[in-house]
Amino acid sequence: MTTNHKRSAILIPIISVLLGIIAGAIIMLVSGYNPITGYSALFRGAFGDAYAIGETIRRTTPYILSGLAVAFAFRASLFNIGAEGQVIVGWLTAVWIGISVDAPMIIHLPLAILGAAIAGAIWGFIPGLLKAKLGVHEVIVTIMMNYIALFSTNEIIRNVLTDHKTTTESIKDSASMSSEWLSSMTYYSRLHYGILLALFVAVIIWFIIERTTLGFEIKAVGFNPHASRYAGMNVSKNIILAMVISGALGGLAGAMEGLGTYGNISVMSGFSNIGFDGIAVALLGANTPLGVILAALLFGSLKEGANEMPTGAGVPTELVDIIIALIIFFVASSYIIRWALLRYQGRKAK
Amino acid sequence: MEYVIEMLNITKEFPGIVANDNITLQLKKGEIHALLGENGAGKSTLMNVLFGLYQPEKGHIRIRGQEVEITNPNIANDLGIGMVHQHFMLVEPFTVTQNIILGKEPKTKTGRIDIKRAEKEIRELSDRYGLKVDPTAKIRDISVGMQQRVEILKTLYRGAEVLIFDEPTAVLTPQEINELMDIMRSLVKEGKSIILITHKLKEILQVADRCTIIRRGKGIGTVNVSETTESELASLMVGREVNFKVDKQPAKPKQTVLKINNLHVRDKRKVDMVKGLDLEVRAGEIVGIAGVDGNGQSELIEAITGLTRVQSGQILLNDQDITNKSPRKITESGLGHIPQDRHKFGLVLDYSVGENMVLQTYYKEPFSKRGILNLKEIYRYAKKMISAYDVRTPDAYTKARSLSGGNQQKAIIGREVDRSPDLLIAAQPTRGLDVGAIEFIHKKLVEERDKGRAVLLISFELDEILDVSDRIAVMFDGKVVADVKPEETNEQELGLLMAGSELQKAGEGK
Numbered sequence: 111m112t113t114n115h116k117r118s119a120i121l122i123p124i125i126s127v128l129l130g131i132i133a134g135a136i137i138m139l140v141s142g143y144n145p146i147t148g149y150s151a152l153f154r155g156a157f158g159d160a161y162a163i164g165e166t167i168r169r170t171t172p173y174i175l176s177g178l179a180v181a182f183a184f185r186a187s188l189f190n191i192g193a194e195g196q197v198i199v200g201w202l203t204a205v206w207i208g209i210s211v212d213a214p215m216i217i218h219l220p221l222a223i224l225g226a227a228i229a230g231a232i233w234g235f236i237p238g239l240l241k242a243k244l245g246v247h248e249v250i251v252t253i254m255m256n257y258i259a260l261f262s263t264n265e266i267i268r269n270v271l272t273d274h275k276t277t278t279e280s281i282k283d284s285a286s287m288s289s290e291w292l293s294s295m296t297y298y299s300r301l302h303y304g305i306l307l308a309l310f311v312a313v314i315i316w317f318i319i320e321r322t323t324l325g326f327e328i329k330a331v332g333f334n335p336h337a338s339r340y341a342g343m344n345v346s347k348n349i350i351l352a353m354v355i356s357g358a359l360g361g362l363a364g365a366m367e368g369l370g371t372y373g374n375i376s377v378m379s380g381f382s383n384i385g386f387d388g389i390a391v392a393l394l395g396a397n398t399p400l401g402v403i404l405a406a407l408l409f410g411s412l413k414e415g416a417n418e419m420p421t422g423a424g425v426p427t428e429l430v431d432i433i434i435a436l437i438i439f440f441v442a443s444s445y446i447i448r449w450a451l452l453r454y455q456g457r458k459a460k
Numbered sequence: 461m462e463y464v465i466e467m468l469n470i471t472k473e474f475p476g477i478v479a480n481d482n483i484t485l486q487l488k489k490g491e492i493h494a495l496l497g498e499n500g501a502g503k504s505t506l507m508n509v510l511f512g513l514y515q516p517e518k519g520h521i522r523i524r525g526q527e528v529e530i531t532n533p534n535i536a537n538d539l540g541i542g543m544v545h546q547h548f549m550l551v552e553p554f555t556v557t558q559n560i561i562l563g564k565e566p567k568t569k570t571g572r573i574d575i576k577r578a579e580k581e582i583r584e585l586s587d588r589y590g591l592k593v594d595p596t597a598k599i600r601d602i603s604v605g606m607q608q609r610v611e612i613l614k615t616l617y618r619g620a621e622v623l624i625f626d627e628p629t630a631v632l633t634p635q636e637i638n639e640l641m642d643i644m645r646s647l648v649k650e651g652k653s654i655i656l657i658t659h660k661l662k663e664i665l666q667v668a669d670r671c672t673i674i675r676r677g678k679g680i681g682t683v684n685v686s687e688t689t690e691s692e693l694a695s696l697m698v699g700r701e702v703n704f705k706v707d708k709q710p711a712k713p714k715q716t717v718l719k720i721n722n723l724h725v726r727d728k729r730k731v732d733m734v735k736g737l738d739l740e741v742r743a744g745e746i747v748g749i750a751g752v753d754g755n756g757q758s759e760l761i762e763a764i765t766g767l768t769r770v771q772s773g774q775i776l777l778n779d780q781d782i783t784n785k786s787p788r789k790i791t792e793s794g795l796g797h798i799p800q801d802r803h804k805f806g807l808v809l810d811y812s813v814g815e816n817m818v819l820q821t822y823y824k825e826p827f828s829k830r831g832i833l834n835l836k837e838i839y840r841y842a843k844k845m846i847s848a849y850d851v852r853t854p855d856a857y858t859k860a861r862s863l864s865g866g867n868q869q870k871a872i873i874g875r876e877v878d879r880s881p882d883l884l885i886a887a888q889p890t891r892g893l894d895v896g897a898i899e900f901i902h903k904k905l906v907e908e909r910d911k912g913r914a915v916l917l918i919s920f921e922l923d924e925i926l927d928v929s930d931r932i933a934v935m936f937d938g939k940v941v942a943d944v945k946p947e948e949t950n951e952q953e954l955g956l957l958m959a960g961s962e963l964q965k966a967g968e969g970k
Contacts, residue, residue, distance in 0.1 A: 322832055326815070336804045336805050339767060340799060
C-alpha cells in the first residue's frame with residue numbers, strides 16, 4: 111500500500127507535466143506554430159550549449175530555495191504565500207549588507223547570506239505569530255506582507271540606498287557569490303556558487319523534516335494539532351518556527367539574486383514571481399526536498415528555454431507561460447489524475 | 461411467512477480481501493433482525509451492498525420476492541429501504557421539519573415550500589410511532605436521543621418499509637436506549653421491518669427476533685434469539701469462548717495518587733461545566749466515572765491532562781500541584797491518558813504506527829539524541845510494542861489510519877501503559893470496539909491496577925463501569941454527586957443518580 115502511494119506520488123507530477131506539454135502543443139498548433147520546432151527551440155534554449163545550461167541552473171537556484179520555503183510550511187499545514195515577500199526582503203538585505211559592510215569575504219559573504227535569511231525569517235515570523243496566537247489565517251497575512259515588502263523595498267532603494275535612482279550600486283566583491291570558475295566553464299554565463307548552497311540547504315531541510323525531533327513535531331502539528339497538543343508538543347511554537355524557517359528559506363532565495371545573479375537590486379514595478387513560482391514548485395515536487403529540486407529544475411529550464419522560442423521558432427514567450435500554467439493546472443487537479451490512475455489500476459486488477 | 465428482503469449468497473471482494481463471502485440474510489416482514497459481527501467483519505459492506513453503494517460480485521437480492529438490482533442509493537430508497545446512520549446527517553441550525561423534508565420538499569401551488577403541511581405530516585408520523593418529536597424544534601436544541609428519532613422520522617417520511625439501524629445505541633444513555641427499544645417494537649407492530657446492526661449482545665437479546673452472525677466476512681448462520689444465550693452469540697461472533705466477567709481480585713487501594721479539590725472548569729463557549737468537583741483516586745484501584753455525556757466529564761479529563769485551563773481549584777498528582785501545567789509537564793509527572801476521541805487526540809493518523817508509539821517520548825533517549833531521531837531505535841521499540849499489545853498491522857511503517865479501530869486503540873493503550881504512569885486515565889476506552897477487543901482492554905486496565913497504578917475510567921457504558929470499577933463516582937451537572945461501590949448498586953440506581961436524583965430517593969426506587 112505504501113509503495114503504491116509512493117509510486118503515485120512520482121507518477122502524478124510526471125503525468126501532469128506531460129499533459130501540460132501536450133496541451134501546450136495543441137495550443138501551438140491551433141495558433142499556427144509547429145510544436146516540434148517550438149519545443150526543440152525550448153530545449154535548445156535550456157540545454158543547447160554550456161552557456162544555456164549554466165543559465166538554466168542559475169535560474170533553477172532561487173526556485174529550489176523558494177520551493178523549499180513553501181514546501182516546508184506546507185508540512186506544517188501552513189500555506190506560505192508570503193514566499194514572494196520573503197524573497198524580496200532577503201534580496202534587499204543581502205544587497206544592503208553587500209554594499210555597506212567592509213569585511214573580508216570569509217565574514218562578509220556569510221554575513222550577507224545570513225542577513226537575507228534573517229530578513230526572510232522576520233517576514234515569516236509575523237504571520238506565524240498572528241496565526242499561532244490569534245488564529246489569523248496565514249494566507250491573508252502573508253499576501254499583505256508581500257505588498258509591504260514590495261513597496262518598502264522600492265522606497266528604500268530610491269531614498270536610502272540611492273539618491274532617487276532605480277538601481278543600487280553593485281555589491282562589493284567580498285560579498286559576491288559569482289564564480290569565475292563556474293562562469294568560465296559555461297561560456298561566461300551568470301552561474302554562481304548559489305546552486306551549491308541551494309543543494310546543501312535542500313539536504314539540510316530533508317534532514318530536519320525526516321530525521322529530527324523538530325521535523326517530527328512540525329509534521330505532527332501539520333497533520334493533527336489536537337493530537338500534538340495532547341502529546342505535549344507546543345503547537346504555537348511549532349507554527350511560528352515553521353513559518354520562521356520557511357521565511358528564512360525565502361530570504362535565501364532572494365540572496366541568490368542579490369549576491370549571485372545581479373549583484374544589485376532594482377526598483378520593481380511588480381513582484382519578482384520567484385516566491386509565487388515557489389508555490390508551484392513545491393506542489394509539483396510533492397513538498398519533498400528532492401521533488402522540489404527536480405521541479406525547480408523543470409521551472410528553470412522552461413523559463414530559460416522560453417528565451418529561445420521567439421527567435422528559434424517564432425513562438426511568443428507568452429506561450430511558455432501558458433504551458434507552465436497548464437502544468438500547474440494539471441498538478442493542482444492531480445485529484446483527477448489520481449482518480450483516473452485508480453480506475454485504471456482497478457480495471458487491471460480485475 | 462414472506463420475506464421482505466432476501467440477500468442470497470452475497471460475495472463482495474475488494475483488492476486483496478473478500479469482505480463478504482457467501483453471506484445470506486433473510487428479513488421477515490415485521491421482525492427485528494439483528495446483524496451481529498465484530499468490527500471489520502463485513503457488516504457495513506453487506507449493508508452498503510443492500511443500499512446500492514457496492515455491487516456484489518456474486519449473489520442476488522430479492523425484495524418482496526422480486527429479484528432486483530440496486531445500483532445506487534436512490535433505488536434503495538424507492539424500494540422502501542431507509543437507513544438510520546450512526547453519525548447523524550442533520551443540519552444543526554435547521555428545524556426538525558426542515559431536516560426531514562430536505563431534498564424532498566412539499567411545494568405549494570406557487571412553488572413555495574409547504575412547511576405547514578410538512579409539519580402536520582411529521583407530527584402525525586411522530587404520534588403514530590410514539591416518537592414525541594417536536595417538528596418545530598431546532599436540531600441543535602434537542603438531545604442526541606431526540607436527534608436519532610429525527611433520523612428515524614426522516615426514513616419514515618420517505619416511505620421506508622425497512623429500516624436499517626447502524627449501531628444505534630452507541631451514543632445513547634441507558635434510559636434513551638430503553639426508549640429506543642420501545643420505538644423499535646412499535647415500528648414492527650405497525651408492519652415495518654428492522655435490521656439492527658450491532659455488536660452489543662444484550663440489545664439483541666432484548667429486542668431482536670432473529671440474528672444473523674458474520675465473522676471475518678463469512679456468514680456463520682442465523683439463529684432465533686429466543687433459543688440462544690449471550691455467551692453462545694459471543695462465541696459465534698468471535699469464534700472462541702469469550703469471558704464476559706472481568707476477572708479481578710478485590711482492590712487493595714494504597715496511597716492517594718490523584719486528588720482534586722473544588723475544581724471549576726469552563727468549556728470553549730465559556731460555560732461552567734465542572735462546578736466544584738472533588739475526587740480522589742488511590743493507587744491500586746479503578747475509579748469509574750458514570751454520567752450522561754455532557755455533565756462535565758470531558759472537561760474534567762481535559763483539565764487533569766492540561767488540555768483545558770482550570771478556572772479555580774486544585775489538581776494534585778502524587779502530591780504535586782499540576783493545575784494548569786502544560787500537557788508535557790503533566791505527562792512527565794506520571795500521567796497516561798487514553799483519550800476519548802482516538803482520532804482527534806490519540807493518534808496522528810498520517811503518521812506510521814511506529815511514529816505514533818513514540819508520540820510523547822520521541823524527544824527522549826533512546827529515541828532521539830540532541831534533537832536527532834534514532835529511527836532504528838524507534839521502529840525496534842515499535843515492533844516490540846506491536847507484538848506485546850497484539851496490534852494487528854502489516855508492519856510498524858503502516859500508517860495508523862489504515863488500522864482498524866480496535867487495533868488503533870490497542871496501540872494507544874500500549875503506548876500509554878508502557879510509560880508506567882502512576883495515574884492512567886481511560887476515557888471511553890472501548891467505544892465502538894467489539895467484545896474481543898473489549899476483553900483485552902479491560903484485562904489491561906485491571907493488570908495496571910494490580911501493578912499498583914491508579915486508574916480513572918470514564919465511560920457512558922454502565923456495564924463497563926459496573927464490571928471494571930472498584931469504586932464508582934457518579935457525575936451530574938459538573939459535580940460528583942455520589943460515590944458508590946459497584947457491588948452495592950445496579951444499573952437502575954446508577955441511571956437515576958446520573959439523571960440527578962439524590963441517593964436516598966434512588967435507593968427507594970430500588
